[in-house]
Amino acid sequence: MPQHNSGEEDDLGASDEMIAFKDEGDQEEKIQENAFTESDLADLKSSLVNESEINPANTPVDHPEAIRRAQDAQRVYQEKLSDHMEDGIKHQEEPMYKGSGYSSNPFLMLSDPYLSIGSVSTLSSKVPVVQPSHGVHPLTPLIPFNNEPFSHSSHSPHLPADLNQKQGAHRSSQTPDIPPFYSIPPGGVGQISPSMGCVSSPSTKTPTHPPPQTHTHTYTTFLKPHSEPKKEKEPKKPTIKKPLNAFMLYMKEMRAKVIAECTLKESAAINQILGRRWHALSREEQAKYYELARKERQLHMQLYPGWSARDNYGKKKRRTREKNQDSSSDPGSPKKCRARFGLNQQTDWCGPCRRKKKCIRYLQGQGRCSSPISSDGSAIDSPPSPVNLLQSIENSACSSCTLTNTDDSAQSEKNFPSSASEEAKIPGHKSLVSLLDLEESIAVKAT
């Protein structure tokens, strides 16, 4: 199924960060064709997320099958979840979504992705709980390859003791029964799926994504780091990660495929592609991930009742934030050109902002830049990042990746010059200067 303008709608609520596909050239056409408004799309997405949550009985007429499957999956999930809470072992012996639409879902979950231990932990738990920072989310392992049950579940570790503490009494009652599917090698198998055999090219070049492994192998591999040196360090409290949203789940599933198809390695570029593909997904397909994400959140809530996303604030980009705060101490001042001028005045944006890069004007100048830079912004332009180049490469060199965005660039040019420039296809993609020039010329034209 072709694109539903599912892409444009979210742009509404989208953040200040303009995205490439927003402006996809034929979006207007698509909108007309599908008679969708942005609000419709927003509603749609909202409904995708909520339909089973809020009103399971309210089945959209246009995707009854998808919803039915989702509901089935949810039902199964609920059953499984109960099982998990009662028996941390049993759940692993059955495919999570058997009989549901997710049975083919390539996700493979063997570990608790929510637990992140910066370095090998010295937690007192007897059971080693090494949490790979890039583990697979808890739901995915419930969908083992070939429906093959994991036979090692009974040996799976439980959650770390301090985690239990964190969760408090409420959680402690559940913790002992938490599904022990929390062990997987970093970078895990989760990204490789049997169903990804759909990848046309056998592509052997995905070194970071080893072929599917048995639970045993995986588990062993995963434990290995435990016996390694770093354990003497001060105990780091495990970080409970945020549950993955729909798009993140989609990325996890599709990343390897994109890498194989496009021979790209840079995640930033890959993510751009994935973003486009995400928008190109049909409602059913997206619904699948929204449903999964919803379950992720549910499970996460069950596992960590007291957890808040706020808990992780400051653990990642703290330095960046501090830096930004230093440079723009005035809390009231806009931090970005886009925030200050808005999308309607993109010509006033600084170059980096127009390239969706970090604003170099208001971050540094505390929003007091008296006069906007020249319309082309060239004076302060920074060279395009490699990611932009890769994007160009992707557009020009990867046929499979251009499937969903061949028309994007045209639209970008129409509706969002800066994006258009990013979408520009650079045949040789050799010269940064050329790229920059091209981008600038396009931007100027558009303005």
Next chain:
DNA sequence: CTCCCTTTGAAGAGA
């Protein structure tokens, strides 16, 4: 070694 980049979506904070 650490941060950046890039994507979408969820959640929290603040106005």
Next chain:
DNA sequence: TCTCTTCAAAGGGAG
């Protein structure tokens, strides 16, 4: 209620 910010994954690139 709305807007803005942060974080979730990923891994090459840059400093």
